[in-house]
Amino acid sequence: MATATKTVSEEEEEVTTVKVNGSAVNGVPPVFTSSRELKVVFVLGGPGSGKGTQCSKIVETFGFVHLSAGDLLRAEIKSGNENGNMIQNMIKEGKIVPAEVTVKLLQKAMEESENDKFLIDGFPRNEENRAIFESVTGIEPQFILFFDCPEQEMERRLLGRNQGRVDDNIETIRKRFKVFVESSIPVVDYYETSGKVNKIDATKSVDKVFDSIRPLFDCFNHVSSNGYEEELTEAIKQHNINGSAVAITN
Numbered sequence: 001m002a003t004a005t006k007t008v009s010e011e012e013e014e015v016t017t018v019k020v021n022g023s024a025v026n027g028v029p030p031v032f033t034s035s036r037e038l039k040v041v042f043v044l045g046g047p048g049s050g051k052g053t054q055c056s057k058i059v060e061t062f063g064f065v066h067l068s069a070g071d072l073l074r075a076e077i078k079s080g081n082e083n084g085n086m087i088q089n090m091i092k093e094g095k096i097v098p099a100e101v102t103v104k105l106l107q108k109a110m111e112e113s114e115n116d117k118f119l120i121d122g123f124p125r126n127e128e129n130r131a132i133f134e135s136v137t138g139i140e141p142q143f144i145l146f147f148d149c150p151e152q153e154m155e156r157r158l159l160g161r162n163q164g165r166v167d168d169n170i171e172t173i174r175k176r177f178k179v180f181v182e183s184s185i186p187v188v189d190y191y192e193t194s195g196k197v198n199k200i201d202a203t204k205s206v207d208k209v210f211d212s213i214r215p216l217f218d219c220f221n222h223v224s225s226n227g228y229e230e231e232l233t234e235a236i237k238q239h240n241i242n243g244s245a246v247a248i249t250n
């Protein structure tokens with residue numbers, strides 16, 4: 001009689017062979033257990049550049065799931081998990097939490113969701129974030145949204161944010177800016193070499209910023225006869241022709 005119980009070897013097989021987007025990294029297969037073809041967009045930019053604000057609008061209009069690495073880490077502190085104290089101290093100091101912790105939270109959130117389109121906000125924040133995410137999930141991002149904003153404007157926004165965050169004070173803000181320039185900009189540079197970065201002028205009004213983002217997401221809603229990949233490539237090309245070729249200003 002057939003039974004629902006899997007043998008150990010069947011379970012091993014499932015974990016190592018049913019994987020997202022396929023490829024093994026350095027010969028080690030990804031351990032992600034979902035078999036869905038997930039589409040991921042990374043949303044990067046300095047603290048206070050408006051990432052979360054725009055992610056909410058993209059979710060409303062294009063049906064993505066918003067995963068904020070910072071929000072997931074803050075929820076972990078609240079949950080009373082053993083890592084909570086360490087995470088709290090890192091955030092207070094504006095430091096980047098070890099990638100295994102953050103990747104595990106992102107992975108769990110993606111596996112628990114039934115959606116297949118994710119905006120991953122505030123991640124990868126350094127090379128370690130990027131490499132571990134890639135090796136664990138096997139996911140290559142569709143593209144990167146990079147919010148370009150001068151520090152003076154980000155500082156003004158953060159000091160007015162009023163969300164009671166332990167890191168929105170001038171001392172920690174300065175540390176976060178330094179970490180952003182030293183650790184996060186190199187990740188943007190890395191993706192720039194494969195033409196995946198779409199720089200957004202984040203100094204404009206919320207609605208104007210969204211207008212400049214919108215064409216990059218249209219292809220997720222209506223796929224032309226050329227197919228989704230071609231439509232996305234064309235949208236990225238047009239975005240760059242329209243005066244936003246990547247030139248990091250920090």
Ligand SMILES: Nc1ncnc2c1ncn2[C@@H]1O[C@H](COP(=O)(O)OP(=O)(O)O)[C@@H](O)[C@H]1O
Pocket residue numbers: 045046047048049050051052053054157158160161162202203204205206207209
């Ligand atoms: N385009 C904008 N112009 C002015 N203020 C903005 C703009 N976008 C966001 N803000 C405000 O700036 C603060 C930081 O925005 P937020 O989306 O939380 O940034 P991030 O997620 O990049 O840290 C918030 O108080 C938000 O309301």
Ligand SMILES: Nc1ccn([C@@H]2O[C@H](COP(=O)(O)OP(=O)(O)O)[C@@H](O)[C@H]2O)c(=O)n1
Pocket residue numbers: 045046047048051068069070071073090091092094095096097098102121122123124125129167176
């Ligand atoms: N990938 C990430 C994202 C956030 N964080 C931590 O969470 C803090 C807040 O990040 P956030 O993305 O919520 O906020 P912003 O700094 O973008 O405003 C960072 O300064 C880091 O201490 C992290 O360690 N690793």
